[in-house]
Amino acid sequence: xxxxxxxxxxxxxxxxxxxxxxxxxxxxxxxxxxxxxxxxxxxxxxxxxxxxxxxxxxxxxxxxxxxxxxxxxxxxxxxxxxxxxxxxxxxxxxxxxxx
Numbered sequence: 092x093x094x095x096x097x098x099x100x101x102x103x104x105x106x107x108x109x110x111x112x113x114x115x116x117x118x119x120x121x122x123x124x125x126x127x128x129x130x131x132x133x134x135x136x137x138x139x140x141x142x143x144x145x146x147x148x149x150x151x152x153x154x155x156x157x158x159x160x161x162x163x164x165x166x167x168x169x170x171x172x173x174x175x176x177x178x179x180x181x182x183x184x185x186x187x188x189x190x
Contacts, residue, residue, distance in 0.1 A: 093122070093135075102126050102133060150188065157184040 097103070102124040120135040160181035167174025 093120075096133070096135070097122075097124065100126065100133075102131070105130055153184045153188045157181055157188065160184060 105123045105125040118136060118138045120137070122133045124131050124133045160177045163177035164174040164181060167177060
C-alpha cells in the first residue's frame with residue numbers, strides 16, 4: 092500500500108527511516124519523503140480522529156444535535172408532553188461543544 096501511494100504521488104523516501112519501516116503513531120503512519128525535490132511528511136491516518144476536518148465534522152454534528160434537540164424540546168412543551176430526554180440531549184451536546 093505504501094509503495095502504491097508514494098508512486099501515485101511521485102514521492103521518494105527521505106531520511107530516517109529511508110531503509111527501515113515508517114514511524115507509527117497511535118493513529119497514523121508517518122514517512123519522511125521528497126516531493127518535487129522538497130522535504131515533506133507523508134501521513135496515512137488509521138482512525139477518524141487523525142483525518143483532516145474531523146474536529147470540524149464533530150462540531151457541526153454537535154451543533155445540529157443541539158439545534159434538533161432544542162426544537163424537539165420546544166415541540167414537547169407545545170404539546171404539553173414531557174421533553175426531558177430532548178433537553179438532556181441538548182445539554183450534553185452543548186457541554187461537548189464547549190469542551
